[in-house]
Amino acid sequence: MNTMSEKVGAVGGNKGGPFDDGVFDGVKKIIVGKDFNSVSYIKIEYEKDGKFETREHGTIRGELQEFTVDYPNEYITSVGGSYELVLCYGTVLIRSLIFKTSYKRTSPIFGRTTLFGHPAGREFMLEGKNGGKLLGFHGRSGQALDAIGAHFFSVKSPLKHFNLQGGNGGSAWDDGAYDGVRKILVGRGSKFVSYVRFEYAKGQGMVPHAHGKKQEAPQEFVVDYPNEQITLVEGTIDGYLTSLRFKTSKGRTSPAFGNVVGRKFVFEEKDFKLVGFCGRSGDAIDALGAHFAPLPPPPPAPAPTPDPATSKMGPLGGDKGNTFDDGVLDGVKKVTIGADEYSITYIKIEYKNDGKLEVREHGTNRGELKEFSVAYPNEYIIAVGGSYKHIFNYDTTLITSLYFTTSKGLTSPLFGEVKGTEFEFKDENGGNLVGFHGRGGYAIDAIGVHFAPAPNSSIPTPPNKLSKVYITSGNEGIEEINFYNVENGVTKEVFLHGVKGKNLISTIVISNPLDECLVSVESWYNSYNVSQGIKFKTDTKGSNFFGYKFSEDTGRPFSLQVKGKKIIGVKKFPDSNLISPGTYFVLTRSSSLNKVEVIGGKGAETFDDGAFDHVRKVFVGKGNSGIAYVKFEYEKDGRIVTQEHGQKTSQETEVFEIGQDDDITSVKAYYETLDGSKTETITYLAFKTLKGINSQPFGKTPVIVNENTKLSLLEGGKITGFHGSSTDVLHSIGAYISASPPTMLHGKWIQVEQNGKTPGPRCSHAIAMVGNKMYSFGGELKPNFHIDRDLYFFDFETRRWSIADPDGDVPELPCLGVCMVAIGTTLYVFGGRDGFRNYNGFYSYDTVKSEWKLITHVNNGPAPRSFHSMAADGNNIYIFGGVTTKERVNTLHAYNIVDQKWTELPNPGESCKGRGGAGLVVVQGKIWVVYGFIGEEVEDVHCFDPVESKWTKVETRGEKPWARSVFALAVIGKYIIISGGEIEMDVKAHLGPGSLTGGAFVLDTESLVWEKLEEGHSPRGWIASTTASIDGKKGLLMYGGKAPTNGRYEDIYFYGVDSA
Structure with a gap:
């Protein structure tokens, strides 16, 4: 095989002057300049015949950063980044660059990044076909870098094509060639192979192709890609394809899928691997062919352990102010911080460098100044944390707080005030802080750090x-x-x-x-x-x-x-x-023990029982108008400790006993200001345990929540003690909660920034995601009064709202209580109401063609309804429950987008009563109904199996949330996430706010265990939500909702899951 260079790209815009550096032996160093909008400059240091040559493109401005490889032992194998239209230049520019090497190292992102630290704009990755090294760049540039492409060293690797084996029936198809094959599914129909699905590898992703008609349940063969490749395909033909068998580079052989009858064929080439199929199919697989490519060479020798080096992190914060970078010094001796009521205004750092003291100052010296010193080099700073937030007074994002942690396990006081997004920079090897960088002017706009290996003279001391x-x-x-x-x-x-x-x-x-x-x-x-x-x-x-x-x-x-x-x-x-x-x-x-503040009023006598191992019994005595007396029986180190508060009355004391293998996880309490009292009194208590057991209600059975009667929850883990206040009644109650680290999902809440004009606050609307756009339809600003009939969309790249073009069968549906889902690039909208009537017109909106279509008329499909629930899988749209003109219903309907037919599925019966505001999701092929409102909030969970056509009422346990409806909902794998919702209806029904919560929970649909997640938004209900994937993270996306004040929100929150 002969060698050659391969020219890839260029990607980006078409302005600026063209350049082509040609082909060199390799690349040693790259320097990248960036400004606010784009990559402005690139300088490359090439090697050719033992000599180094440099090339420069763009204009030097903004911050310069460099990336160096251990050339010639290490070389660049990939050039990635992003590009998009930059409005101030009126052209498409390269917005970020990133490089990967043969040592599996990845450079920092040079340029603009998104909310989650990914390249901003449309991402790209340039690579040689066989992992060849980078030999040169080409592209376009002028005031900035308009476009970029690359030359890679490549091995000329022609594909080996195997002709079709079989008949001439059906339609021809060719999947093309990919990097390899991850999984194959083969389905039978009678005595033939009727269906195949191939999951190909393309980079880190997967591309599926399916052919034929699925009749019987398919069987699968999974390959340990990229460590294992399919090297042989064997099958039989008897008019149609009757069987398939596969062998791999690890010597494994699959079972024979199908009936081994007819003429045998084999696709195999020495030192080649399967990379694609072609064929013909209709109701069965008529013929099959294949594409093979050379097996990858043996893996290179492992990369040598790099010498200790500095690492640069950040900056995080805003993008205004002047750029600063103190560089790399020996260590930090003292930090002086200035702060005002809004932000960190000033930072002064005293560095040690070559035995001398060097001082750097950034920001403006104003506000209160505080110092933090360390005994460098025996003690050094290993972590820098804090927070940043958009400050509306200055119309920019600023650093709002800072703290520092040292090698002795000690942490400074908090400078400033924690507001906005929290962060922490920490070297994974316990490195020493050796410099700051960031942006500053009138205040500290952004902060980042340099870390280096710990100084040799340091002596770590465990904290006392x-x-x-x-x-x-x-x-x-x-x-x-x-x-x-x-x-x-x-x-x-x-x-x-x-x-x-x-x-x-x-x-x-x-x-x-x-x-x-x-x-x-x-x-x-x-x-x-x-x-x-x-x-x-x-x-x-x-x-x-x-x-x-x-x-x-x-x-x-x-x-x-x-x-x-x-x-x-x-x-x-x-x-x-x-x-x-x-x-x-x-x-x-701290440890995981949290003291949760009291809810209720303020009695003359405060009590604080402290924290114990378990709460074993709760005794509650009623008075004439509220809870008069409580007694808690705790366990500590095997001993029973009793604490009692309030005053016993002649009324009987009731008891709730918690099992030895169970614990209280939540308390529900009503409180109100009674006649003649100056402070609130607890009037009702109920407890929930880890096993999902609810106590009997204690106290006065509450009527609907109103302006006098309030409801609050104590939750978030295992409750191990109580505190509060009392007189002759119980006025307030709080708890000690031992919160275990999350075991199901690990993620983070963010508030998504919105630029420009928004559609305005609303609730009872619907959202769905198509690509990187969130579509919103319907809703209300005032109770029972719809806002408008426009379809809006929010672009997560520009962070701006727009109105979708109305064309086709535009629905005359200014409605609230509506539902919307997306399948592919098409939105589906059903139901809703205005102030007088319910709808059941079923519409689709093609987001590519910008066209509405009326699918079913009023006299077809499910009955008119609002506040129903809607979900979708690949081919079906499901509608459950809702409120008709007469009643709440519990019907489940399915619409198949291929057959274009409605089907009413079996009814769940009385165990799942008719309801509105329920959660409806499809999890691994089964349909789940979660909670809802049946005249009161309920906490039951039901599951429908379409294969068995059977409903099951599911008993859940764990940190189970209290009953609620109209909450946010998403699905991540086997997990259902819920957040917020109404936990008690208002006395004015829909006209009032009700009692709302901000609590977030996740349910494992296999173990049926609930777990509480961190809260990330204010209490709200009647929320629009969907499952979304943003910047590579899948999670819960929610927009708007009703506030406890009965106002409406217009903010966007996203809970992005890091791991599950």
């Missing part, structure tokens, strides 16, 4: 544990604090701060058992910066103020607390009275 705190207060304020740490199991006095020997009384604030930790400190100081009062809080209790109590007229407050962290030691105070601005505490990450 703060054990005791003594406070001494005098006439001038807080005069003395003693701290004791547990070091290697021994309690030692490690710091004495303030003035000693004044013979004032010291008070012990905290004397920690091993499972209690300090979590926050509140204090205030006077105009002389002397601390006047101080208050401590642990993860189980809080102290009173020591010294003078805070006064707004004479003092300034401050607080030392980081969400999700605990104080384990102290570092430094001034020598005399405590001066709070110079104080900081050392923090470490």
Whole structure:
């Protein structure tokens, strides 16, 4: 086989001047420049005959970044990135670039990125056909890089084609050639092979092709691609294809699929692999041929372990301000941070470099300044975290908070305030922070970091544990604090701060058992910066103020607390009275125990039982108007501990007992302000356990929620203790919740930014995804009054809304309570209502042709309805339940888009009552109905198997959500995600907001276990939602909804799943 170079591309725009560097021996280094809109510049260092030559294209401006390979041992094998129309230039430009090497390394993304850190725009990847190395670039450029292509070294590898074996019936087809084959499915019909499906490999993706007609359930043969390839195809022909068998490069042989009768044929070529099929088919496979390509060469020797090197992360934040990059120094000794009410305004870094001190400053020195120092090189910073958010006052995104973690496991106080999206930069090998980069001007717009291997002289020290705190207060304020740490199991006095020997009384604030930790400190100081009062809080209790109590007229407050962290030691105070601005505490990450704030009013007597191992029994006594008495029986280390609160009455006390292998996971509580009372009283309690068991209701059975009666939930894990307040009744209740790490799904909530004009707030509408566009139809702004009849779409690339072109059978349906799904590039819309009537016109909208079509008229298909549920699989659209003019129904209908027919499927019967606002999804071929409203919110789950034509009521357990309806819903593999919803109807029904929640949960449809997810949005119901794939992540997409104030939202949230 002879060798040659292969020219690939170019991709991008058609402006700028053309360039072609030609073919060199290889590429050693690439430097890329970027501005706000695009890749502006590229400089390539080539090697040719032992000499290095450079080529430059575009215009040098913006930030420059470089990527170097270990040439000639390592070489670039792929050039990727993205391109799209840049409006300010009126042309298509390259927006980002990324490179991959023979050592399986991938460069950072040079240029613009999306919300999830992917290349912004239409992505591309240029590669040689056989993994050849990059030899040169070509493309177009001028003020920026308009287009780019590449020359790769390639091996001339002609395909081997095997002619068709079989008859001439049916229609001809040719799948073409791919990288390989991942899976083959073969289905029989009578004595012939009637159906085949081939799942080909193309890069990292899969391309399916199916032929024939599926009659019997197909059998499958899975290949361990790319480690295994099919090298032989064997079959038999008897008028039609009757059997198939496959062999692989690992020596495996598949079973014989079909009947081995007739004439035998074999497709095989030494050192070649199967890459595609061709053939003829109708109701059976008439003939089959194949394409083979050379097997890949043996894998290259493993890449050598790279020498320790620096890594650059970020920046994250906004895109305004001036770019800065401090470069790589030895380490950081001190950081000074400025913050105002909006953001981090200023950062000053004192670096150590070659034994000297070097200082860098960014932003504007304003607001309150605070410092954080480390004992470099024995202690160094290993992580930088914080948050960033769009600040409307400045119309830009800014850094809103920062914190730092050191090699000794210590974390600084929080500088600024956590607002918006949280982040953390941390080197996976525990590297040392050696520099900052980012953007700054009037404030810190964006921040990034450089890490390097840890300094050799550093000595990691495990963190100690703060054990005791003594406070001494005098006439001038807080005069003395003693701290004791547990070091290697021994309690030692490690710091004495303030003035000693004044013979004032010291008070012990905290004397920690091993499972209690300090979590926050509140204090205030006077105009002389002397601390006047101080208050401590642990993860189980809080102290009173020591010294003078805070006064707004004479003092300034401050607080030392980081969400999700605990104080384990102290570092430094001034020598005399405590001066709070110079104080900081050392923090470490907390355990999973969370103290959830109380719900209800404020009684005269507060109680805090603390946290235990289990709650074993709950006793509840009623009074005349609410819950008068509670008693909790806890278990701790095998012992039973009892705590009781409130006042017993003559009414009988009821008990809820939790099994030994069960735990409480949620509490439902109603509370209201009763006549003659100045604060709310708990009037109703109910408990739910891990096994899905609901307690009996305790207290007054609630009527519908209104402005006087409120409903709240305590949930999020295993409840191990309670706190609250009481007098002769129970006024409030909170809980200690032990939250386990998620085991089903791992993901993250984001709020999607919207540019330009939006359709406006709404609820009771519907959304569906086609490609990278979210379509929205229907909805209301005011109860029972539709907004408009336009079909809107939101482009996730531009973050802008548009109105879809109306053409064809445009529906005269200004409606709410409507449903919409997508199959391929077509939207399907059914039902809904205006203020007077229900609809059942069934429409489709072709998003390619921008054309509406009326599929079935009013007298065909399901009856008119609204607030029904709709789902789809590849060929069918399902409609369940909803509200007709007469009643709520529980019918299930299916529409097949191939046969173009409606079918009414079996009814679930009384076990699944007629309902509106239910969740409907298709999971692995089965149809699931989740929760809904039947006159009250319900929490039952049902499953319909289309193969067996059978309904099953499913019993679920785990961290099971309370009953709800009109929630957001998505499917990820075997998991059903729900979020938000209405948990209690309003007294005004649809005219009021009801009681809404923001809780998110996931159900495993195989184990039937629920698990709570993190909450990512405000409470809401009547939400439009769909399953979506955005920037390579699949998850739950939701838009708008009804607010607890009875207003309407217009925000977009996405829960993107990282792993399942």
